[in-house]
Amino acid sequence: MMKQIYLITFIFVIFIYSFHSQWVPSDFDTIIDECQRVSEYLITGTDYLNYSDMKACYDSIPFNKTKAVQTIETVKELLKGFYAFLDQAKEEPKPGYTFTPIDLITELDLLLNKDYSYEYEFVVFDDTIDPNTIDCQVTHIDDKPAIDVITEFARNNISNSRDLNVRFNTALASLAFGNMDFLVYGQLFSLRQKLPTDPTISYTLNCNDKIFNITREWIVPVYGSKEFYPIFTKYKSSYINETSVGNASLIFDAIFSRFYTLQDFGVVLFSTEDTTGLNTDEVIRFLTDMIVGFKLLADKGITKIVLDFSNNSGGDVIVADYIIKVLFPNINIFPEDIKVTDASTAFIEEISNANVVGDLFNYRSYTSTIKNNPFDSINEFIGNNRYTRGGAQVKFTTKAFRNDSLDFQILPVPPKFPWTQENMVILTNGACFSSCANIVQRLAEVSVPTVSVGGFPNTRFSFASCSGGTVKDSNIISTYLNLYQNLSNLASRSILSQDLFLTFTCAEVYSLNNPDEVMEFSFRQADYQLYYNEQSARDPSSLWLQAEQYIKKR
Numbered sequence: 001m002m003k004q005i006y007l008i009t010f011i012f013v014i015f016i017y018s019f020h021s022q023w024v025p026s027d028f029d030t031i032i033d034e035c036q037r038v039s040e041y042l043i044t045g046t047d048y049l050n051y052s053d054m055k056a057c058y059d060s061i062p063f064n065k066t067k068a069v070q071t072i073e074t075v076k077e078l079l080k081g082f083y084a085f086l087d088q089a090k091e092e093p094k095p096g097y098t099f100t101p102i103d104l105i106t107e108l109d110l111l112l113n114k115d116y117s118y119e120y121e122f123v124v125f126d127d128t129i130d131p132n133t134i135d136c137q138v139t140h141i142d143d144k145p146a147i148d149v150i151t152e153f154a155r156n157n158i159s160n161s162r163d164l165n166v167r168f169n170t171a172l173a174s175l176a177f178g179n180m181d182f183l184v185y186g187q188l189f190s191l192r193q194k195l196p197t198d199p200t201i202s203y204t205l206n207c208n209d210k211i212f213n214i215t216r217e218w219i220v221p222v223y224g225s226k227e228f229y230p231i232f233t234k235y236k237s238s239y240i241n242e243t244s245v246g247n248a249s250l251i252f253d254a255i256f257s258r259f260y261t262l263q264d265f266g267v268v269l270f271s272t273e274d275t276t277g278l279n280t281d282e283v284i285r286f287l288t289d290m291i292v293g294f295k296l297l298a299d300k301g302i303t304k305i306v307l308d309f310s311n312n313s314g315g316d317v318i319v320a321d322y323i324i325k326v327l328f329p330n331i332n333i334f335p336e337d338i339k340v341t342d343a344s345t346a347f348i349e350e351i352s353n354a355n356v357v358g359d360l361f362n363y364r365s366y367t368s369t370i371k372n373n374p375f376d377s378i379n380e381f382i383g384n385n386r387y388t389r390g391g392a393q394v395k396f397t398t399k400a401f402r403n404d405s406l407d408f409q410i411l412p413v414p415p416k417f418p419w420t421q422e423n424m425v426i427l428t429n430g431a432c433f434s435s436c437a438n439i440v441q442r443l444a445e446v447s448v449p450t451v452s453v454g455g456f457p458n459t460r461f462s463f464a465s466c467s468g469g470t471v472k473d474s475n476i477i478s479t480y481l482n483l484y485q486n487l488s489n490l491a492s493r494s495i496l497s498q499d500l501f502l503t504f505t506c507a508e509v510y511s512l513n514n515p516d517e518v519m520e521f522s523f524r525q526a527d528y529q530l531y532y533n534e535q536s537a538r539d540p541s542s543l544w545l546q547a548e549q550y551i552k553k554r
């Protein structure tokens with residue numbers, strides 16, 4: 001019953017080529033010598049490709065205008081048909097946010113006037129842990145002040161949050177908890193998806209007043225190779241092991257969440273809501289275990305808890321809804337709607353007629369916010385709701401809550417826990433995306449205090465990014481187009497070439513405290529700000545101690 005419904009991002013057009021060692025595109029094979037060389041390396045099972053070899057291959061691929069036009073037209077069709085934020089993205093950012101308003105359709109047309117380049121690779125620089133560089137300050141990168149270089153990169157080249165502070169945090173490496181361990185998260189500055197213009201990058205380091213340069217080559221790790229994986233696992237913190245983080249003791253590991261005690265309070269780490277690759281039984285087990293973890297804290301008489309949602313990339317909206325209900329059984333989740341277009345209307349009709357249980361496009365998946373009951377018909381769900389967004393008149397469906405009752409039926413009914421907004425605090429580094437954002441934004445609206453860590457000095461910034469609704473992708477849309485005869489007139493315009501993949505947010509969520517405010521565009525700064533230092537970057541427990549200070553009743 002658990003559906004794969006994802007909430008990922010606000011942005012945008014992601015072209016992904018899956019890249020495996022078997023990857024040998026046929027036209028590369030036959031036409032292009034430079035790429036022939038790359039494919040031969042791949043066949044040998046190499047761990048990574050050289051910058052120069054990769055660049056030569058990219059540069060040799062001729063621009064195919066026909067394919068570019070077809071792709072762009074299909075992308076436009078999908079975004080116009082389904083992307084919830086297409087219009088509002090044209091509006092100036094709310095104070096606190098830093099992004100360029102964008103008319104995606106116009107930008108896509110402009111793309112056709114430029115040279116098209118294939119950019120589909122992870123690139124990292126070839127680094128090893130060099131004991132001589134630990135705790136050194138990076139003063140310059142390629143001879144420019146390091147802070148400026150990272151800030152500009154975060155401003156122009158990272159698109160995961162509308163808040164520049166959050167983008168800055170994710171440009172740098174941080175720790176996220178993974179399977180029984182902590183992994184390195186973020187580091188988008190050094191883990192590129194686009195081939196850099198120069199083959200190397202140089203850092204000027206200040207180590208106890210000794211100043212020197214190091215230069216690193218960019219390399220292209222091959223997915224699945226041993227070189228690829230250690231990027232995320234290379235770093236180990238001496239403050240963290242399987243049973244403790246600093247002075248905090250692990251009392252239970254529930255995989256999606258982890259439970260610690262520190263002094264007289266509890267800490268719950270929520271690392272993900274992502275159910276990709278899990279079967280229904282596993283999802284049920286992880287959520288059942290989460291209840292066990294909370295029970296253990298309650299049984300120990302813990303009266304205060306720090307909820308750490310740092311480095312949480314989101315996932316399944318149902319998992320998010322469930323977490324909200326575990327903590328606050330009597331509050332609603334955020335209401336949502338979807339854009340009404342010819343394409344989405346056709347989908348709503350077909351998928352409602354087919355009664356695909358729980359689907360975004362099935363009107364039976366919702367509870368009307370107006371009458372607090374299910375909708376009686378497709379027409380009632382679609383309604384006639386017009387809004388002005390980005391200067392345009394647009395239509396959206398009637399605002400509604402997702403009705404999760406069927407999914408929740410297979411999950412444990414949580415007991416009544418002793419905690420309220422008076423004895424919880426939320427901690428994040430702003431890198432709490434999509435479904436994670438929906439959880440913490442909702443809790444903040446019932447006055448759970450929020451603390452964000454990192455960012456720029458004296459700038460209180462977002463504790464969450466990209467509160468949206470369900471994300472669909474080009475493959476799912478294609479599947480529906482092939483499945484339902486009545487959608488066949490849309491198929492010719494909306495099926496993206498098999499090797500391309502586009503995701504887009506289809507539903508937007510609204511604040512409950514301020515019902516006309518679309519959460520995606522609403523700047524919500526944390527109540528308090530903390531900073532990383534050499535200690536807290538390696539030992540999250542020192543942030544937990546600081547966050548605990550902000551719990552209301554002591």
Ligand SMILES: *[C@@H]1O[C@H](CO)[C@@H](O)[C@H](O)[C@H]1NC(C)=O
Binds near residue numbers: 049
């Ligand atoms: C990388 O380049 C070096 C020399 O520049 C060469 O010896 C090596 O074979 C290349 N390796 C790959 C995987 O391209």
Ligand SMILES: *[C@@H]1O[C@H](CO)[C@@H](O)[C@H](O)[C@H]1NC(C)=O
Binds near residue numbers: 066
């Ligand atoms: C360009 O792309 C089109 C559409 O994908 C394809 O039919 C055509 O063969 C391509 N042309 C070249 C020269 O590769």
Ligand SMILES: *[C@@H]1O[C@H](CO)[C@@H](O)[C@H](O)[C@H]1NC(C)=O
Binds near residue numbers: 156157194196
């Ligand atoms: C970052 O974005 C800017 C503006 O789009 C672009 O000119 C630059 O090449 C990008 N830099 C990197 C490192 O990708």
Ligand SMILES: *[C@@H]1O[C@H](CO)[C@@H](O)[C@H](O)[C@H]1NC(C)=O
Binds near residue numbers: 177185429537538540
């Ligand atoms: C999240 O990342 C920060 C650094 O940005 C790190 O210090 C912290 O330990 C991480 N927290 C969790 C819970 O993963």
Ligand SMILES: *[C@@H]1O[C@H](CO)[C@@H](O)[C@H](O)[C@H]1NC(C)=O
Binds near residue numbers: 143202204211212213
């Ligand atoms: C580091 O390299 C740059 C040139 O890339 C040079 O200007 C600078 O003097 C070097 N610094 C040291 C300490 O070697």
Ligand SMILES: *[C@@H]1O[C@H](CO)[C@@H](O)[C@H](O)[C@H]1NC(C)=O
Binds near residue numbers: 241242244
């Ligand atoms: C983890 O670290 C704590 C505190 O440093 C120590 O007491 C404990 O024995 C360690 N546990 C393991 C499994 O290494």
Ligand SMILES: *[C@@H]1O[C@H](CO)[C@@H](O)[C@H](O)[C@H]1NC(C)=O
Binds near residue numbers: 246247539541542
């Ligand atoms: C952990 O506890 C010890 C002993 O109370 C204390 O000296 C140390 O500073 C604590 N560590 C942190 C990170 O708070």
Ligand SMILES: *[C@@H]1O[C@H](CO)[C@@H](O)[C@H](O)[C@H]1NC(C)=O
Binds near residue numbers: 372374403
């Ligand atoms: C949720 O859906 C179930 C049927 O799946 C229905 O019985 C119930 O009334 C709905 N709840 C609300 C509040 O709309």
Ligand SMILES: *[C@@H]1O[C@H](CO)[C@@H](O)[C@H](O)[C@H]1NC(C)=O
Binds near residue numbers: 349353
């Ligand atoms: C397809 O559309 C026709 C005409 O609108 C309608 O009668 C039929 O029920 C639809 N088929 C399905 C499977 O919804």
